[in-house]
Amino acid sequence: MKIETAVNLYAEGSALINMGDxxxxxxxxxxxxxxxxKKGTGEGxxxxxxxxxxxxxxxxxxxxxxxxxxxxxxxxxxxxxxERTIMVDCDVLQADGGTRTASITGGFVAxxxxxxxxxxxxxxxxxxxxxxxSAVSVGIVQGQPRLDLNYLEDFAAQTDMNCVLAEDGxxxxxxxxxxxxxxxxxxxxxxxxxxVKGAAELVESQKKALKLH
Numbered sequence: 070m071k072i073e074t075a076v077n078l079y080a081e082g083s084a085l086i087n088m089g090d091x092x093x094x095x096x097x098x099x100x101x102x103x104x105x106x107k108k109g110t111g112e113g114x115x116x117x118x119x120x121x122x123x124x125x126x127x128x129x130x131x132x133x134x135x136x137x138x139x140x141x142x143x144x145x146x147x148x149x150x151x152e153r154t155i156m157v158d159c160d161v162l163q164a165d166g167g168t169r170t171a172s173i174t175g176g177f178v179a180x181x182x183x184x185x186x187x188x189x190x191x192x193x194x195x196x197x198x199x200x201x202x203s204a205v206s207v208g209i210v211q212g213q214p215r216l217d218l219n220y221l222e223d224f225a226a227q228t229d230m231n232c233v234l235a236e237d238g239x240x241x242x243x244x245x246x247x248x249x250x251x252x253x254x255x256x257x258x259x260x261x262x263x264x265v266k267g268a269a270e271l272v273e274s275q276k277k278a279l280k281l282h
Contacts, residue, residue: 070271072178072278081155082182084278086175089219090165093119095175096158097183099192103152113150113197115180117141119159119172126164139173140233141180141202143241149197155183166206166219170231173204174271178278185279201236203271207260209252214259216267228252232264236272 070088077083082097107114120136123129141157157180159172181201187193206218208226215222223229230245245257252260276282 070274072175072274074178074182074278080179080183081186082179082184084175084178084182086171086178088167088171088174088217090163091161091167091171091219092163093168093171093175094160094162095172095179097176097179098156098158099183099187100154100156103154107152107154109152111152112147113145113153113155114147115142115145115155115157117157117159117173117176117180119161119169119176121161121164121168125161125168137169139169139176140242141173141177143235144177144180144198144200144202145184146197146199149195150193153192155180164220166221166223167217170204170206170233173202173233174275177202178275181275181279201272201275202233202241203236203268203275204231204233204242205264205267205271206231207263207267209256209260214256214263216263228256228260230260230264232261232268234264234268238265238269 073085076085080096081099084095117139118136120133157176161168208218208229210222210226227249228247233242
């Protein structure tokens with residue numbers, strides 16, 4: 070996997086994440102206005118979503134009118150943002166499984182860069198980030214736990230699961246489905262251990278991309 074930064078000339082923060090053959094362009098845009106439900110609260114807000122471009126897959130699909138939501142708000146101390154909004158947009162350029170998880174991992178890097186720029190421009194006094202956030206897929210394929218499933222593995226999986234984690238290994242979100250036979254508690258434990266391992270490696274890649282190492 071690889072994360073490139075500053076790939077968009079205009080966005081306050083941008084990143085291109087490559088996870089195998091999955092490629093996602095992530096941009097973060099700053100707005101000095103809060104959403105209506107945050108007016109008068111003194112707190113900021115973060116919105117994030119992802120969508121597939123028409124030829125992100127083997128055959129062309131219709132351009133999506135609706136987008137999928139991804140949540141990065143758990144990473145941010147909203148009162149430190151003031152009444153401002155950051156919008157994170159993730160466009161899947163090429164899909165080979167794990168598009169949502171790649172969008173979260175790359176989207177956090179774009180968000181971090183936008184907040185860094187706000188601090189540099191004295192729009193924020195401190196960086197309002199509580200912890201890094203990354204996401205990865207896990208599953209049971211041919212009876213074995215697998216990390217970061219590609220399309221063929223995801224298609225053949227008896228169980229697949231998406232996990233979003235904080236930097237310290239705590240879980241923010243878990244989405245798991247038994248596609249064939251129900252999975253056992255011990256199999257779930259194996260998958261969650263793999264997710265923690267994979268997420269830790271992703272955080273290291275995020276920090277490297279942000280030049281924090």
